[in-house]
Amino acid sequence: MLIKKPSDIPPSEITPESVYRARREFMRGGAALLAGGALFSSMAPSMAFGQQGDALKAAAPPGLTRTPPAAWWEEKFEDIRPAPSEEPLYTAEALTPYQDVTRYNNFYEFGMDKSDPSNRSSAFQTDPWSIEVEGEVARPGTYHLEDILKPHDLEERVYRLRCVEAWSMVIPWIGFPLADLIKRFEPTSRARYVEFETVIQSDTMPGIRSPFAIVDWPYREGLRMDEAMNELTFLAVGLYGSFLPAQNGAPIRLVVPWKYGFKSIKSIVRMNFRETQPNTTWNDLQANEYGFYANVNPEVHHPRWRQDMERRLPQTLFSRRVIPTRLFNGYEEQVAHMYKDMDLARYY
Numbered sequence: 001m002l003i004k005k006p007s008d009i010p011p012s013e014i015t016p017e018s019v020y021r022a023r024r025e026f027m028r029g030g031a032a033l034l035a036g037g038a039l040f041s042s043m044a045p046s047m048a049f050g051q052q053g054d055a056l057k058a059a060a061p062p063g064l065t066r067t068p069p070a071a072w073w074e075e076k077f078e079d080i081r082p083a084p085s086e087e088p089l090y091t092a093e094a095l096t097p098y099q100d101v102t103r104y105n106n107f108y109e110f111g112m113d114k115s116d117p118s119n120r121s122s123a124f125q126t127d128p129w130s131i132e133v134e135g136e137v138a139r140p141g142t143y144h145l146e147d148i149l150k151p152h153d154l155e156e157r158v159y160r161l162r163c164v165e166a167w168s169m170v171i172p173w174i175g176f177p178l179a180d181l182i183k184r185f186e187p188t189s190r191a192r193y194v195e196f197e198t199v200i201q202s203d204t205m206p207g208i209r210s211p212f213a214i215v216d217w218p219y220r221e222g223l224r225m226d227e228a229m230n231e232l233t234f235l236a237v238g239l240y241g242s243f244l245p246a247q248n249g250a251p252i253r254l255v256v257p258w259k260y261g262f263k264s265i266k267s268i269v270r271m272n273f274r275e276t277q278p279n280t281t282w283n284d285l286q287a288n289e290y291g292f293y294a295n296v297n298p299e300v301h302h303p304r305w306r307q308d309m310e311r312r313l314p315q316t317l318f319s320r321r322v323i324p325t326r327l328f329n330g331y332e333e334q335v336a337h338m339y340k341d342m343d344l345a346r347y348y
Ligand SMILES: Nc1nc2c(c(=O)[nH]1)N[C@H]1C(S)=C(S)[C@@H](COP(=O)(O)O)O[C@H]1N2
Pocket: 101, 104, 105, 106, 107, 108, 109, 161, 162, 163, 164, 198, 219, 247, 248, 249, 260, 261, 262, 263, 264, 265, 266, 267
């Protein structure tokens, strides 16, 4: 296996993507050694992380990569299980470059332009952070993020993200399955839905203070319990092998890859387990345009635009990559069973 050491790579070549790819190769090499029964040094992956993590931070444009909130956080990132090489937890489709993933965002708490979340989030506070857990669970309470993360091993997943606005990206996330966290709260038999809320940090979120804001804060989302427990449903705490930037929903956000992006709620501070379907932000704003289910579906169009094609980012002047949209964003095999008796045009 041929890996360039960071010192062999000219600085001009060190981009978050190249660092990420080199690290991924390194980690996969380690995993292969282990599988082959060879002596496996647990040092190897963390060394790769240490060195290349520094390179990644150095390569990240100023203001984009936040300082990790605490030492325990850095420790969590020393050992990340790479995604397997096949679908559905990984896709071989080209990654959307770090620049686009972190500069073209929807996070209305910081403003409505795609560039607002990266330009206007530098004061956002993610430490300390806690999540309130309420409703139909045996273990409600306020949990510090450190305690939330402690028992979970971090893993990487490379997922497609399809926004309802008909653009899409491919993003290498770091995180853990939502199901593993939910089990720890011991939901009761009455828990049929889980509701999520985003933080309201008025002093650091200019979109919340704006008189033009259209959202009734906090941003809210929800999933049916079987959707929340699905193997694909993920809580992300990082991307591209490093920390989650504020604009992508630091310090912890949902990723539901078969649903339109607005379901993937950012910067979560509350989870409420309920018997009844929760209200959700976009559904409340415009129910005929944005449903509760919001499953990616090329046959059910938005009232104002078609949903059978998407612009895959990045786009340049010379390449406008328009590709067909797939049912459930290409994750049909893992999720279609949950909707088999439902009319998807009615429950959009
Ligand atoms: N709290 C909150 N979460 C949010 C949003 C938002 O405005 N506020 N936008 C959603 C939308 S519409 C999309 S497409 C994704 C975008 O995630 P990304 O910026 O990490 O690509 O975040 C979703 N989560």
